[in-house]
Amino acid sequence: MATKRSASLEKPIRPVSLKMLAEYLDLSAATVSFVLNDAPNRSIPETTRQRVREAAKRFGYQPSHIARSLQGRRSLTMGILLPELSDGYHSQVLSGAADILMKDGYFFLTAHHRHKADLVSEYPGLLVSRGVEGILFIDTHFEKAPPCSAVSIAAHTVVPGVANVALDHERAAELALGHLYQLGHRKIAFMRGQLFSSDARSRWRSTLRVARSLGLQVSPELTMHLDRHSHSPELGYSSVQQLLMRRRDFTAVLCFNDVAAIGVIRALHDAGLRVPIDVSVVGFDDIMSAEFYTPRLTTIRQPLQEMGMVAASLLLKKLSGGRVPELSKIEPELIVRESSARVRSSRK
Secondary structure, three states: OOOHHHHHHHOOOOOOOHHHHHHHHOOOHHHHHHHHOOOOOOOOOHHHHHHHHHHHHHOOOOOOHHHHHHOOOOOOEEEEEEOOOOOOHHHHHHHHHHHHHHHOOOEEEEEEOOOOHHHHHHHHHHHHHOOOOEEEEEOOOOOOOOOOEEEEEOOOOOOOOOEEEEEOHHHHHHHHHHHHHHOOOOOEEEEEOOOOOHHHHHHHHHHHHHHHHHOOOOOHHHEEEOOOOOOOOHHHHHHHHHHHHHOOOOOEEEOOOHHHHHHHHHHHHHOOOOOOOOOEEEEEEOOHHHHOOOOOOEEEEOOHHHHHHHHHHHHHHHHOOOOOOOEEEEOOEEEOOOOOOOOOHHHO
16 A cells, blocks of 8 residues: 555656655665665665665656756766857857767757857856856857856957867968969958957958968958848848949959858859859858859868867866867868859959
8 A cells, every 4th residue: 555655756746856755765865866876885785776776767766967066976967158059150060069978978058149248148157057067168259267167169269277179260261362362363352250250350360361471452342241140141142242232343252151152152143143154252161061052162161070079078178187278279171162263364
């Protein structure tokens, strides 16, 4: 016959707690905890251990990872902050990080902030209060280290105690502009990224330095400034439409990313210009769709999944007490496809 205590677990009105499970088994909460956590050096009979495991399984008991972390135990949970969950850059970096974390048995909580400073400031504390052991920052500008171990991806800001994984943008600019230069392009339209993007300033400074070294002019009239928060090809489409109202004598467009490049190609097509016959287009990132667009996109490959994997591995190493470098530079690669070609003599 079921006791009052056992009856309360048969149809629980709330998740079963450790205390409820202990009362049902007529054991101390400490004994139940030692069994479920496989605590060593405890003289608990195997029959008792079996009873605890069977009861926990029967009533769907889930240990509180937050409570464990507050008691000095590992929660095996990470926090990941990123601007948004979308196709392209962020999703590929997140995918690489997730592969490493899941392989190591970690669960992770993601929060997107859309580059809002108040959310970027508030979220780390909220994640820590929910038991995360560490935080990965993806394309997130922050100036204060969180109250836990952290690694950033593409932060471009030195924050004491936070390791950073970033692409070598100087090399990326050399590859992109060097490619166009070798194809004979001298009148190049440039695209600057949104100021809230962590990569924008670093990439633009590198572009200017490399352009000067090649003797290429960066004309204000041939420079597009992205300013809206959008990850749609429409961003590149409208930028080129506005550019074409001012000038049409450029022979190439160097885009901030592949998504914008897809919009650029469509805008050029709608204006009666052929890619790459009339205008060459070079993107950045090498997102998965770049190889399947028409024409296939020439771009700078930013090994996004690798960056996520490296960052997650560094964070795990920090948590285990290992030393990690303050900056880990990732090498870019030029991927030549169909959207770039030698400049026609009539377009020089």
